[in-house]
Amino acid sequence: MYIIWTILGILFLVWEMKKTNPYKLSLASSCMFCAIFAYKIPQNIYYQPLIFLGFFVIFTLLIKTILKKEKKELIKEQSLKEYIGKIATVKKDIGKTISIDGIGQIDFNNQLWSAKSVDDKEIKAGSTVEIVSKENKIMNVKVVDNAKN
Numbered sequence: 105m106y107i108i109w110t111i112l113g114i115l116f117l118v119w120e121m122k123k124t125n126p127y128k129l130s131l132a133s134s135c136m137f138c139a140i141f142a143y144k145i146p147q148n149i150y151y152q153p154l155i156f157l158g159f160f161v162i163f164t165l166l167i168k169t170i171l172k173k174e175k176k177e178l179i180k181e182q183s184l185k186e187y188i189g190k191i192a193t194v195k196k197d198i199g200k201t202i203s204i205d206g207i208g209q210i211d212f213n214n215q216l217w218s219a220k221s222v223d224d225k226e227i228k229a230g231s232t233v234e235i236v237s238k239e240n241k242i243m244n245v246k247v248v249d250n251a252k253n
Contacts, residue, residue, distance in 0.1 A: 109139035134159035199226025
């Protein structure tokens with residue numbers, strides 16, 4: 105019986121390679137684990153479909169969880185690229201003398217964002233800054249135009 109499970113696993117794997125789908129990978133993996141079980145304990149033929157279903161559910165949940173996490177990280181990375189290197193205007197002074205944490209405000213795409221200076225320099229309102237990075241809802245910026253600083 106283990107030969108049948110192995111052949112099924114290989115067929116599902118080849119099918120999965122033609123067009124990627126998490127269900128096909130789960131099917132292939134489940135068949136391979138069933139083949140191992142059938143090889144080790146050949147007399148339990150009736151439990152093999154249950155073992156197959158159990159592994160299928162486990163692998164499907166694992167693969168979907170991993171794919172969901174990777175998708176979130178990809179979206180986060182793409183959203184960061186949309187900000188980094190862009191130019192903004194300081195609306196509220198940034199620096200340690202204004203507030204304890206040095207947070208001010210910038211105008212980027214007609215939206216106000218909280219901002220901090222990456223080099224801990226005071227940046228006056230009206231200055232032009234470049235967005236270096238983003239932490240949660242706070243933009244880290246550096247001065248582009250020193251004339252207004």
